[in-house]
Amino acid sequence: DAGITQSPRYKITETGRQVTLMCHQTWSHSYMFWYRQDLGHGLRLIYYSAAADITDKGEVPDGYVVSRSKTENFPLTLESATRSQTSVYFCASDPGVNYEQYFGPGTRLTVT
Amino acid sequence: SQQGEEDPQALSIQEGENATMNCSYKTSINNLQWYRQNSGRGLVHLILIRSNEREKHSGRLRVTLDTSKKSSSLLITASRAADTASYFCAERGGTSYGKLTFGQGTILTVHP
Numbered sequence: 001d002a003g004i005t006q007s008p009r010y011k012i013t014e015t016g017r018q019v020t021l022m023c024h025q026t027w028s029h030s031y032m033f034w035y036r037q038d039l040g041h042g043l044r045l046i047y048y049s050a051a052a053d054i055t056d057k058g059e060v061p062d063g064y065v066v067s068r069s070k071t072e073n074f075p076l077t078l079e080s081a082t083r084s085q086t087s088v089y090f091c092a093s094d095p096g097v098n099y100e101q102y103f104g105p106g107t108r109l110t111v112t
Numbered sequence: 113s114q115q116g117e118e119d120p121q122a123l124s125i126q127e128g129e130n131a132t133m134n135c136s137y138k139t140s141i142n143n144l145q146w147y148r149q150n151s152g153r154g155l156v157h158l159i160l161i162r163s164n165e166r167e168k169h170s171g172r173l174r175v176t177l178d179t180s181k182k183s184s185s186l187l188i189t190a191s192r193a194a195d196t197a198s199y200f201c202a203e204r205g206g207t208s209y210g211k212l213t214f215g216q217g218t219i220l221t222v223h224p
Contacts, residue, residue, distance in 0.1 A: 033211070035214075040216075041216070042217050043155075043200065045212070045213065045214075050210075056211075058211060097142050097143070100145060101145070101155075101157065101202075101212060102157070103155045103156070105154050
């Protein structure tokens with residue numbers, strides 16, 4: 001199916017565990033982004049990527065790792081999950097600076 | 113980087129009335145974008161206005177941009193109950209990587 005997908009949609013994990021959230025887009029967009037959304041904070045950028053093998057930090061990168069070996073995939077890994085990382089995570093992509101972003105449906109992550 | 117600010121944080125109106133939301137941003141932008149989010153869903157793009165544009169229309173939506181004041185406004189005319197959602201502005205900086213920085217959002221409630 002064309003579009004941008006995220007998996008899993010819901011995840012419950014324990015403090016200290018490693019968790020990877022997956023993001024896949026079928027448009028071959030250059031740019032991909034990871035955001036987290038928490039009440040009172042709107043959307044905050046975690047990491048973004050302008051192309052395969054090019055990534056850069058956003059506002060809140062601590063505790064997260066990303067990679068982009070293929071244009072269509074942009075996984076986000078929480079190396080050692082903490083309760084403060086309980087949030088809704090959105091992946092997005094776009095073909096360039098002058099274009100709109102397309103958002104995935106989100107992953108609701110709970111860290112217990 | 114610090115997010116921009118939106119005003120008001122919440123807006124409650126009756127069907128048929130107009131809704132105006134304002135956004136201030138902090139950086140030199142390439143463009144300013146508006147998004148809508150229904151409860152629990154991903155974001156949907158509404159309008160993109162470039163830094164050299166002053167006004168843009170799309171259906172019942174009208175967006176203005178004042179780069180001298182670093183501000184933008186979104187006007188929804190003849191609102192409907194289905195317009196009830198959160199609305200976010202997002203500034204796209206003039207950097208080579210073009211990350212998108214979101215405001216806190218305005219929660220719009222349209223009463224039938």
